Amino acid sequence: xNAAREGRVVLALGRRSLSVQFRRAQLLMPTFVLPLMLLAxxxxxxxxxxxxxxxxxxxxxxxxxxxxxxxxxALLAGLTSGAALAADIEFGFFDRLLxxxxxxxxxxIGRQAxxxxxxxxxxxxxxxxxLVFGARFPGGVDAALATIVLAGITxxxxxxxxxAIALRTGSLALLQSIFPFVFVLLFTAPAFFPRELLTPVLRxxxxxxxxxxxVEAVRGLLAGDSALGDPWVGLAAALGLAIATTALAxxxxxxxLRSL
Amino acid sequence: MSxxxxxxxxxxxxxxxxxxxxxxxxxxxxxxxxAPGEIYGFLGPNGAGKTTLVRILTTLLRPTSGxxxxxxxxxxxxADAVRRSIGVALQEAAIDPLMTGRELLRMxxxxxxxxxxxxxxxxxxxxxxxxxxxxxxxxxxxxSGGMRRRxxxxxxxxHRPNVLFLDEPTTGLDPTSRGALWREVRSLNDExxxxxxxxxxxxxxxxxxxxVGIIAxxxxxxxxxxxxxxxxxxxxxxxxxxxxxxxxxxxxxxLGGLGxxxxxxxxxPTRVVLRTAAGKGAxxxxxxxxxxxxxxxxxxxxxxxxxxxxxxAVTGSHLEGAGAVEAAA
Numbered sequence: 367x368n369a370a371r372e373g374r375v376v377l378a379l380g381r382r383s384l385s386v387q388f389r390r391a392q393l394l395m396p397t398f399v400l401p402l403m404l405l406a407x408x409x410x411x412x413x414x415x416x417x418x419x420x421x422x423x424x425x426x427x428x429x430x431x432x433x434x435x436x437x438x439x440a441l442l443a444g445l446t447s448g449a450a451l452a453a454d455i456e457f458g459f460f461d462r463l464l465x466x467x468x469x470x471x472x473x474x475i476g477r478q479a480x481x482x483x484x485x486x487x488x489x490x491x492x493x494x495x496x497l498v499f500g501a502r503f504p505g506g507v508d509a510a511l512a513t514i515v516l517a518g519i520t521x522x523x524x525x526x527x528x529x530a531i532a533l534r535t536g537s538l539a540l541l542q543s544i545f546p547f548v549f550v551l552l553f554t555a556p557a558f559f560p561r562e563l564l565t566p567v568l569r570x571x572x573x574x575x576x577x578x579x580x581v582e583a584v585r586g587l588l589a590g591d592s593a594l595g596d597p598w599v600g601l602a603a604a605l606g607l608a609i610a611t612t613a614l615a616x617x618x619x620x621x622x623l624r625s626l
Numbered sequence: 627m628s629x630x631x632x633x634x635x636x637x638x639x640x641x642x643x644x645x646x647x648x649x650x651x652x653x654x655x656x657x658x659x660x661a662p663g664e665i666y667g668f669l670g671p672n673g674a675g676k677t678t679l680v681r682i683l684t685t686l687l688r689p690t691s692g693x694x695x696x697x698x699x700x701x702x703x704x705a706d707a708v709r710r711s712i713g714v715a716l717q718e719a720a721i722d723p724l725m726t727g728r729e730l731l732r733m734x735x736x737x738x739x740x741x742x743x744x745x746x747x748x749x750x751x752x753x754x755x756x757x758x759x760x761x762x763x764x765x766x767x768x769x770s771g772g773m774r775r776r777x778x779x780x781x782x783x784x785h786r787p788n789v790l791f792l793d794e795p796t797t798g799l800d801p802t803s804r805g806a807l808w809r810e811v812r813s814l815n816d817e818x819x820x821x822x823x824x825x826x827x828x829x830x831x832x833x834x835x836x837x838v839g840i841i842a843x844x845x846x847x848x849x850x851x852x853x854x855x856x857x858x859x860x861x862x863x864x865x866x867x868x869x870x871x872x873x874x875x876x877x878x879x880x881l882g883g884l885g886x887x888x889x890x891x892x893x894x895p896t897r898v899v900l901r902t903a904a905g906k907g908a909x910x911x912x913x914x915x916x917x918x919x920x921x922x923x924x925x926x927x928x929x930x931x932x933x934x935x936x937x938x939a940v941t942g943s944h945l946e947g948a949g950a951v952e953a954a955a
Contacts, residue, residue, distance in 0.1 A: 464686055
């Protein structure tokens with residue numbers, strides 16, 4: 367098996383994963399609509415927070431919280447990708463893939479490629495919607511592109527966790543039941559408020575949440591202000607998460623195959 | 627059956643055991659050989675171990691002990707080589723309902739190393755072959771059961787496999803769809819593809835298979851061509867109904883040279899039963915012999931052993947699907 371051939375396999379699986387996502391209305395709701403709904407609620411309900419003394423000096427509250435929406439999108443892209451994998455296992459489609467002469471790791475990476483593609487589309491969509499509603503991003507186009515990359519890597523990282531759970535359990539119901547935990551991860555990171563305004567407990571938790579560094583990096587990039595977040599720290603956190611969880615998912619697949 | 631391609635078995639199974647948690651042995655010491663170019667029908671009721679064996683042979687399940695080789699490759703040690711040689715259509719076609727037939731075929735092509743244009747061309751030719759050209763760009767969720775099975779078969783053929791595994795390919799299909807699938811399987815076999823087919827339909831095994839293996843409780847309890855298996859449990863019987871009971875003695879005497887005459891049944895004084903390997907071919911000689919002895923015949927019926935009789939003889943029970951598919955061929 368050569369790399370070019372495996373590349374084609376990954377592309378084919380990624381394309382399939384992405385196209386199916388857009389044909390399932392129940393998956394579009396959490397990945398595209400829900401983050402925007404939460405953005406609208408938070409933007410209209412808590413914008414007074416911008417007047418607090420600890421709140422950083424930013425152009426607009428909407429632009430400040432858009433990185434939270436982008437990371438929420440990445441979380442949900444990862445989770446729905448894991449759920450789709452669990453469905454493949456539960457309904458037998460995964461057997462079709464296992465019966466093909468491809469590297470087992472390509473099956474995991476192909477799924478992750480779909481997650482990456484989904485995240486790119488989500489992030490572009492969220493940024494455009496935010497622009498339409500008046501958000502301004504002083505970081506410019508370069509910052510937007512870097513944000514898309516960061517969000518994509520983060521989605522792959524979160525998709526790796528979901529894929530590992532799917533491969534370990536093969537249970538769609540379990541993946542669906544962990545949906546609320548997405549919000550635990552999101553709200554233990556400074557997604558919608560600066561770290562300084564979090565309660566001490568949340569602030570301590572945020573230190574250990576890799577999403578903290580990603581969301582702050584995106585905020586710093588879009589605002590063109592590295593004081594809000596270091597892009598390189600964010601990239602390191604996202605890459606670390608992606609590599610670790612993809613390895614975890616690959617390990618879960620190997621375990622699954624050994625137990626057959 | 628087409629001409630065998632080589633002397634090495636397409637499928638070779640030795641003392642194969644697969645034990646599940648709780649000590650349940652789905653496959654229990656199985657030995658099996660399938661020749662290249664053969665259609666092998668694996669017959670058994672639900673839970674007999676058919677699907678477990680197919681999953682082992684297609685590398686989707688590991689055996690607990692024993693060995694299995696497909697197309698000359700060990701299913702555990704050289705699983706990837708096995709996967710390159712086989713096509714698989716599993717029970718309850720696992721096809722993503724949100725994808726179109728064409729998309730699935732192109733994806734399957736990529737999984738088997740076909741490049742974009744080659745995968746596209748192969749998809750077009752296979753869609754035509756299984757009669758799905760018109761439905762190629764419709765989502766599979768809208769396909770009928772028969773269309774799904776045909777697509778599943780096409781997916782299994784993308785890389786022109788040497789050995790094709792079909793796990794209960796016609797379960798749940800209407801007679802027309804079943805007949806169409808049978809014709810396609812025969813056609814593939816004529817082109818040289820070895821077919822390993824599991825079924826719980828006796829007629830499917832009889833119509834398609836060169837040889838039949840009967841599995842019960844994980845063990846191979848009988849194996850052979852359908853004719854050999856049926857002959858093994860007894861010769862066909864001719865039931866001769868006479869016009870008058872008092873001619874029965876003369877009839878027995880007349881038929882003695884044509885086969886084995888069964889003892890008289892006091893409950894049916896006008897009936898004489900003759901066992902003969904000639905089956906239907908014995909009808910004319912029987913009529914002639916009885917006529918020469920002045921015996922008037924009301925009717926003659928031939929009773930041939932069926933695979934269900936064979937199944938009942940070797941397992942002690944009948945298959946649930948027996949006789950369910952008469953109209954299909």
